[in-house]
Amino acid sequence: MKLEGIIAYPITPFKAENQDIDFDALTITLNALLEQECSAIAPLGSAGESAYLSWQEWQQVAEKSIEVVNHRVPVILGISELTTTMAIQKAKKAEELGADVIMVIPISYWKLTDQEIYEYYQQIATATKLPIMVYNNPATSGVDMSPELITKMFQEIENICMVKDSTGDIQRMHKFHELTQGKLPFYNGCNPLALEAFCAGASGWCTVAPNLLGKLPHQLYQAAKSGNLTQAQTLFYKQLPLLRFIVQGGLPKTIKAGLNELGFNVGDPRKPLQKASPSEVNQLKSLIKIAITQ
Structure with missing residues (x-):
């Protein structure tokens, strides 16, 4: 499978009163993302707070996301597990539910050797027929995989x-x-690197940005793909202040705050993560307005 373009990452909405998953809000936000000309939807990534969900909740979000997307674009399910056994369990469930791809990132308590990482992926691959996207994000996983590995x-x-x-x-x-x-x-997967990555030949940009910026990420991809560097630069610099802000502030907090301001009512991040402060919300509103009105 060859995916190109914008791979959009949804959040996992929670109800305000008890932080249970809000499946109605999940449906609404997924449908909104699908209107932003994304090439794929990738639930249960770091922005989707997958690390803070129970096994039952992970299955429920996966099933609901696949149901709502309904083959309109491919669904890439995120798997981030300390143990090979649990990663395999999720990979098998992803295949059973009808996911198109799994995105797998190993998480480390003890530092993993290259051989341990290799066998982690090899054993997951043996357990499923699904295509696997290797995900390298040492800032969240504690594992930094070399290009050679x-x-x-x-x-x-x-x-x-x-x-x-x-x-x-x-x-x-x-x-x-x-x-x-x-x-x-x-x-x-690094939002502030989007322009350079496309110039370097990246097939796509994995990003939460369409949640707040609509079709702007797709327009950047199209400009870069068509070789219109001037337009690509213009589109990128419109988005860059917001891209920096959401990364520095933490994706669940900033994206949920932005979606709430846009009227989606997706709740707050799950504790111990905290919601955005009033000053952060005001800054976010300003950056969104600048990006979409310039």
């Missing part, structure tokens, strides 16, 4: 067919291209 897994493990890198290091993307002669599709 990811390339080795891409070449030797059949299901592994794409990589999302969120390190913010453009040299990683150059390295993926060089090590695989351009055969490994790579996706940018």
Whole structure:
């Protein structure tokens, strides 16, 4: 499977009174995302607070998301687990529910060796027929996979067919291209790197930005793909202040605050994460207005 363009990440809405999952709000926000010309929807990522959901809740969000998207675009389910056993359980459930791809990131308490990471992915791949996106985000996972290791897994493990890198290091993307002669599709997961990543040949941009910026991320992708660098720069710099702000403030907090301001009523992040302060909300409103009205 070759995905190109904007891979959009939804949040997981919670009810204000008890922080139970709000499936009505999930349906509304997913349908809103699908209107922003996204190429795929990726529930249960870090913005979706997957680390704060129970196994039952993970299954419920996965099932509801697949049902709502209803084959309009591919669904990429996020899997982030300390243990291989639980990652395999989620991979099997993703396949059973009808997901199109799984995005897998190993999480570390003890520092993992390259061999341990390799076997983690290899055993997950053996347990499912689904395509696997390797996700590298050391800031959240505690695991930093080298381009050499990811390339080795891409070449030797059949299901592994794409990589999302969120390190913010453009040299990683150059390295993926060089090590695989351009055969490994790579996706940018660092929001402020979107312009450089497209110029480096990224197949897509994995981002929460369409939740707040509508079609602007897609327009940036189209401009870059068509070779119109001037337009791509203009579109990117409109978005950059907001992209920086949501990353620095934490995605669940800032995206939920923005969606609430836009009238979606998605609740607050699950504790211990805190909601945005009034000053952060005001700053967010200002940045959204600047981006969409310039």
